[in-house]
Amino acid sequence: MSRPSAISGSVGRLRKQTTLVTPFGLLVVLLVLSGVRGPHLFTSDGLAGAIAAASPLIIATVALTVIALAGPAGVDLSIGPLMTFINISIVLGLTKVGLTGPVEVFACAIGIGIVIQIGMGALIAGLRLSTVIVTLAGYLILAGMSTVLLPQPGGIAPDWMSSWAAGVTIFSPALYVLVGSLVLWALLSRTTFFRNIRLMGGNNRTAFVSGVRLFPTLVGAHVIAGIFAGIAAVMYTGLISSADPTAGISFTLSAVTALVLGGASLAGGRASAVGSVLGAIDIWLISYVLATYNFGLNASYMVQLTTGVVLVLALLVGGLLASFSVSRRRRLARLGGEQ
Secondary structure, eight states, X not given: OOHHHHHHHHHHHHHHHHHHHHHHHHHHHHHHHHHHHOGGGGSHHHHHHHHHHHHHHHHHHHHXXXXXXXXXXXXXXXXXXXXXXXXXXXXXXXXXXXXXXXXXXXXXXXXXXXXXXXXXXXHHHHHTXXXXXXXXXXXXXXXXXXXXXXXXSBOOOOGGGTTTTSOSOSSSHHHHHHHHHHHHHHHHTTSXXXXXXHHHHHOHHHHHHTTOOHHHHHHHHHHHHHHHHHHHHHHHHHHHSSBOXXXXXXXXXXXXXXXXXXXXXXXXXXXXXXXXXXXXXXXXXXXXXXXXXXXXXGHXXXXXXXXXXXXXXXXXXXXXXXXXXXXXXXXXXXXXHHO
16 A cells, blocks of 8 residues: 555544544443433343334434435435324324235335435435425425324334334344344445445535436435335334324434434535444433433423533534544644655
8 A cells, every 4th residue: 555545544544533432422421321320221121122212213313324425415304204204104004905014014114215215316406406405395294294194193003013112132123123224234335326425425526527427326315315214114113103293303303413413524425324323322322311310391301402412512522523633634644745
């Protein structure tokens, strides 16, 4: 390896490590607090319940990661209502027609996620609209449709989902689906198509000059997001064993916060599944730790307040670490120039 290549590789690794410092450090702090306030989390039953409860948010944040990579301003605000719309479709639609097996449920959920994401991706790429505006419109439309279809929580999920959130064993279907989703991401992230998504998010002009077809690449990024959104919706359906049209707001806020906390750049081109997973776990652990306190009717507000404060502090720490990283890269560059 040549000297410039070695320096470039060191810079890339340093940048990646810097973005993960904040979510990993917060994870350590939250695990310590969890051990003090709620040690049941570290028992077999506690871990099993945590996996089932955190999996929908983790996979939803992974779905947002590919949109953030595609950029610019790649924030999918529709993720929460999309999950609840799929949740309602599973509980109300599939059960009525008798398609309740695992294959049918996953196929329907992923299919709905892909179709809706293709529509939004085509509008963004074809009409050059802002991702935030299009996905916000998707948020409002899907939230409205969900409320019309099911004004209040209700319905019963397929029988095979009933044990997902029971917290009986760590090696549950929820764990297998979560691991399978992360393996799928790992495989996709090593493809040429995924590298094109990253290149396009970093600089779409450079990507175009390099021969990347921007329209199908952006739509393809939304297809990947639709796949993971569908899986997350199935996980959420298994968690609550029913349908709930009101969960969209909280899932969108939590997933976007986890994405930012995980070090994703909203300008596009920089995000990682590792950071997103760490961020999602951090957000869930904040709720878990706060649940050990008795805030009464103010519990949900305390979760929102604490999450907001943690996000601001994390961004400040991330900014300081980024400044330090820039200084390190400059020193490495000067060192390479001298040698």
